[in-house]
Each structure stands twice: as structure tokens, then as C-alpha cells.
Amino acid sequence: xxxxxxxxxxxxxxxxxxxxxxxxxxxxxxxxxxxxxxxxxxxxxxxxxxxxxxxxxxxxxxxxxxxxxxxxxxxxxxxxxxxxxxxxxxxxxxxxxxxxxxxxxxxxxxxxxxxxxxxxxxxxxxxxxxxxxxxxxxxxxxxxxxxxxxxxxxxxxxxxxxxxxxxxxxxxxxxxxxxxxxxxxxxxxxxxx
Numbered sequence: 151x152x153x154x155x156x157x158x159x160x161x162x163x164x165x166x167x168x169x170x171x172x173x174x175x176x177x178x179x180x181x182x183x184x185x186x187x188x189x190x191x192x193x194x195x196x197x198x199x200x201x202x203x204x205x206x207x208x209x210x211x212x213x214x215x216x217x218x219x220x221x222x223x224x225x226x227x228x229x230x231x232x233x234x235x236x237x238x239x240x241x242x243x244x245x246x247x248x249x250x251x252x253x254x255x256x257x258x259x260x261x262x263x264x265x266x267x268x269x270x271x272x273x274x275x276x277x278x279x280x281x282x283x284x285x286x287x288x289x290x291x292x293x294x295x296x297x298x299x300x301x302x303x304x305x306x307x308x309x310x311x312x313x314x315x316x317x318x319x320x321x322x323x324x325x326x327x328x329x330x331x332x333x334x335x336x337x338x339x340x341x342x343x
Contacts, residue, residue, distance in 0.1 A: 251335035
């Protein structure tokens with residue numbers, strides 16, 4: 151026994167086409183709502199709060215609108231020093247980590263003996279906790295009992311206060327930054343090889 155064919159009326163076809171045009175946007179709606187609620191609203195709120203003077207978080211009251219907050223920050227020498235240090239850090243970490251990652255990614259892409267072991271070793275910083283890694287590096291740079299000063303002591307070098315003196319803190323942070331970002335850069339480059 152044959153089943154009767156179900157024919158759709160022209161009205162049903164029109165409604166089905168309208169829904170098929172809207173359907174992809176309905177799937178994206180939860181994502182965009184999340185972005186608006188958890189990203190866009192807080193960013194706009196912070197920007198507006200930055201122009202308010204004497205803002206109270208409890209009462210949400212403020213004295214007046216103004217740019218005094220920005221004038222204070224931009225005239226502060228510590229802020230300009232922080233921007234300078236950040237730019238130095240970026241200018242040093244990005245090229246150094248990229249150059250090292252290119253070499254390592256090329257070597258890892260070759261089918262060499264023990265390559266799986268090396269891949270694990272290079273990707274280890276990516277899966278470890280940032281807090282734990284920071285504490286370990288802080289201990290390594292410790293003035294009194296850090297492993298780096300201990301090794302330098304073998305060669306007759308006096309202990310260095312890596313994180314306490316400005317002349318040594320930037321190189322110490324650059325070494326840490328390169329080590330920390332290297333796995334991600336290697337993965338990006340390996341995916342392109």
C-alpha cells in the first residue's frame with residue numbers, strides 16, 4: 151500500500167523559507183547574548199565609570215563627569231614608566247620567542263628519534279598552572295637559595311638579586327615570558343608546516 155504524498159501549500163513553503171533564513175541567526179543568538187552581557191556591557195560600564203569623579207560603587211552616585219582621572223594618570227611618571235616597560239617586554243619577548251619557536255617547530259616537524267619526548271617537554275609549560283609556574287620561577291630567581299644563583303656560584307659569580315634590581319628584573323621577566331609563550335608559538339607554527 152502506497153502512502154499518500156504530503157504536499158505543502160504555498161503558504162507553508164513561504165513560511166519554511168523565512169524560517170530557514172532566520173534559523174542560523176537563532177543558533178548564534180545565545181553566543182551574542184553572552185558576549186553582550188559578559189563583555190560588551192562591562193566594557194562600556196568601565197569606560198563610563200572612568201569619566202566619573204568620586205564614584206561610589208555602593209550607591210552608584212558620582213560627583214560629576216570629567217577627564218581628571220585621565221589627566222592624573224597621563225601626568226604620572228609611574229604610568230609612563232609602566233607603558234615603557236610593557237613595550238620593552240613585548241619588543242623583546244615576541245621576536246625572541248618567535249625565532250626560537252621557528253627552529254623548534256621545524257625540528258619537531260622532522261620525524262626524529264625521541265620527537266614525542268621532545269614534544270611533551272616543549273608543550274609542558276602550556277598545561278601547567280600559571281600560579282605554580284610563577285612560584286617555581288620566583289624560587290629559581292631567589293637571591294639567597296635560587297637554583298640560578300647556585301649554578302652561577304659554581305663559576306664564581308656573586309648572587310644576583312634578579313627580581314629586586316631594575317637592571318636584572320627585565321631580563322629575568324623576558325626569559326620567563328619566552329619560556330611561557332614558546333609552546334603556544336610552536337603549536338601555531340607546527341600547524342602551518
